[in-house]
Amino acid sequence: MATATPVSQPGPLENAIRSKLTAQFAPIKLEISNDSWQHRHHAPMRAQGSDGTGETHFSVSIVSAVFQSKTTMQRHRLIYATLKEELDGGLHSLSLQTKTEEELVLAEARNGQSS
Amino acid sequence: MFRPALRSSLLLARGHPNVFGPSRIAARLLSQEACSQIQNAVDANPVVLFMKGTPDHPECGFSRAAIQILGLQQVPPEKLKTYNVLTDAELRNGIKEFSEWPTIPQLYVNGEFIGGCDILISMHQSGDLETLLENAQVIPKVEGDAVPVQAAV
Numbered sequence: 001m002a003t004a005t006p007v008s009q010p011g012p013l014e015n016a017i018r019s020k021l022t023a024q025f026a027p028i029k030l031e032i033s034n035d036s037w038q039h040r041h042h043a044p045m046r047a048q049g050s051d052g053t054g055e056t057h058f059s060v061s062i063v064s065a066v067f068q069s070k071t072t073m074q075r076h077r078l079i080y081a082t083l084k085e086e087l088d089g090g091l092h093s094l095s096l097q098t099k100t101e102e103e104l105v106l107a108e109a110r111n112g113q114s115s
Numbered sequence: 116m117f118r119p120a121l122r123s124s125l126l127l128a129r130g131h132p133n134v135f136g137p138s139r140i141a142a143r144l145l146s147q148e149a150c151s152q153i154q155n156a157v158d159a160n161p162v163v164l165f166m167k168g169t170p171d172h173p174e175c176g177f178s179r180a181a182i183q184i185l186g187l188q189q190v191p192p193e194k195l196k197t198y199n200v201l202t203d204a205e206l207r208n209g210i211k212e213f214s215e216w217p218t219i220p221q222l223y224v225n226g227e228f229i230g231g232c233d234i235l236i237s238m239h240q241s242g243d244l245e246t247l248l249e250n251a252q253v254i255p256k257v258e259g260d261a262v263p264v265q266a267a268v
Contacts, residue, residue, distance in 0.1 A: 042175075072230065072233075072234050072237060072238075073228075073230050073234060076216075076230070076231070076233070076234065077215070077216075080216070080217050084217075087217045087218075093177070093218060094217075094218065095177075095232070095233055096233050097233070
């Protein structure tokens, strides 16, 4: 029963998110993760089938110069505007991490990471 | 009290779609009346959270995280009002238009939209949320500089 695993192949919605965000923000880094399988008990997920292959819940980590001197809320609003079509459709949840390159460097320094 | 009133006004708006003209309807389904009722709701309490479920029984992980953060910040229950959007489809859609924000939960402090779950978490970690709640006189000011959560661990 508990055999659902993360979807390995990007679906059409994930591809749409990637291409729109890439076109709009020219990101230095863009990570999109489909978390839908973790929410397969949700009603919107069940509507897409209960096997955990749907596309409803995503996390996006994006680094772009566009976010320079914008508040987090302004950044999120920009992304919501870019993905309005998807949000009005089947995209149910979008968890966002929005950084500039400088902020990414700072965050990595704080966490003692290197990349 | 809030809920039936909101519902009827939204139904009214749908029943007379030509009042505002087609372009306005396309841009905004929310009637003036529903809009002012949500405005009253966010103004009526210092902290207002639109969430899925209730504080005792959150029905979504993001709403659970939001309510947990407000608990960690020791927001007094008498200053917090939550609305369960799952029991009110009109409110669920209305609040998204009102805030121009497509997801739930949504936090308001002193009538001002603060953000959703991700913003709440990052403001909590940076110490900005504590400062905001202090300045809004929701929680008492602590002497000395606020220590960011990450630095305190």
